[in-house]
Amino acid sequence: MRAVWLHEFGGPEVLVPGEAPDPVAGPGQVVIEVAFVNVTFVETQFRASGQGPFRPELPMIPGNGVGGVISAIGDGVDPGLLGKRVVSSLRGSGGYAERVAVDAGQPVEVPGGLDLDLAVALLADGRTASMLVDRAGLTGGERVLVEAAAGGVGSVLVQLAKAAGATVVAAAGGAHKLELAADLGAEHVVDYRKPDWTDRVREAVGGVDVVFDGVGGEIGAAAFELVERGGRMFSYGLASGSWAEIPEAAAEARGVTVGAPAASTPEELRGFVQSALAKADAGALRPVIGQRFSLDKAADAHAAIASRGTVGKTLLVP
Structure with a gap:
């Protein structure tokens, strides 16, 4: 599959497109076919200096939030999850890719009336x-x-x-x-x-x-x-x-x-995501997607955010 790799810290140009092994759903996991990738300001800081809430070893595939459709399940996972539209955080890495594997309890289902790109825009920011x-x-x-x-x-x-x-x-x-x-x-x-x-x-x-x-x-x-x-x-x-x-x-x-806001439990954080998605689905909250870049142009997305010229959410599209 196509992915974006980070081999060293530095400017946006250190984000390099390349190939990566297709993820496999292990026991208790699902594979998400990624349609949109959430890009955050924190990720640009991590790319530049390695500072941030997560510190995976290099080389790595950055990215902490995606949205897409569950395309495969591992042992012990409810078959009813197949085909579900979901958004999911990834515990710090792996998101700048065409597919990701996550624990089956991690994704949040997207309400039926909400477009997937809008849901991804609310994953972290909402x-x-x-x-x-x-x-x-x-x-x-x-x-x-x-x-x-x-x-x-x-x-x-x-x-x-x-x-x-x-x-x-x-x-x-x-x-x-x-x-x-x-x-x-x-x-x-x-x-x-x-x-x-x-x-x-x-x-x-x-x-x-x-x-x-x-x-x-x-x-x-x-x-x-x-x-x-x-x-x-x-x-x-x-x-x-x-x-x-x-x-x-x-x-x-x-x-x-x-x-700063006090740390929340995983259940509370999940609830905040669900609340934002429900409000958007009901028309009470309008996510703003200011710019989209193809996955291979992740470096351009980071440069745009660093320029302070962006508005709303920046998304990558595999």
């Missing part, structure tokens, strides 16, 4: 956004600032926060991204590439009750200053290259809760 909104405990009337609001997670956060009754302020870079965030339901949009962006937020809503920080660095630190007493700030990404440095004393002085 799970993360759903977890963040759950942890934030949003209530109606709260003011929520979403950074990187046109990105994969941010575009879902805008919609979920809006559905929870919040007033959403979307921060992103450039007119096209701001238009997208407004179209998804943000009442106010600000360009955080401009030096006075925090002033624009204050003019629109005063302070904010919740920040979802997907950028980190100086942007995240500036967003913290907008959080009012007793508010919450959740960091889930570092598009800037570093986490926001928030002085603990400053947070305590204003009673602001700062942190």
Whole structure:
């Protein structure tokens, strides 16, 4: 089968298409015929430096999320799974390929009315956004600032926060991204590439009750200053290259809760995926797929994400 290999860490060009053995469904496993591959910002960081939540040995096939149809089953697996449309995480590697083998309990079935590409777009980003909104405990009337609001997670956060009754302020870079965030339901949009962006937020809503920080660095630190007493700030990404440095004393002085979302059990994470898929199937959540690349062009996909010019989810198509 065709796959994309990582033999060394470095720029996007280290992602090299090649051949790999077809996976076989062992006992308790299924093989998924991959139709779409989820590409995340975390994967671009891992490719560049080897840093990330997973550290498989090189050479390896990267990729942690796919969607497709179950085409083979191993011993002890329910034959009824054959032909099911599913999305699945892969525990860190193997996704940039035409086929993958996973434990039979890992895939999540895709609702019948939801296109498979949209389901893949929600596998990682819908799970993360759903977890963040759950942890934030949003209530109606709260003011929520979403950074990187046109990105994969941010575009879902805008919609979920809006559905929870919040007033959403979307921060992103450039007119096209701001238009997208407004179209998804943000009442106010600000360009955080401009030096006075925090002033624009204050003019629109005063302070904010919740920040979802997907950028980190100086942007995240500036967003913290907008959080009012007793508010919450959740960091889930570092598009800037570093986490926001928030002085603990400053947070305590204003009673602001700062942190990353707490780790979840596998069952809870699965539930967040199912929740996002169900909302999309019902028309209550619109995944944004901004760009697609053929599997052999995985390097181009990584380069596009690194350029900060992408919107929504980036997919590979085998």
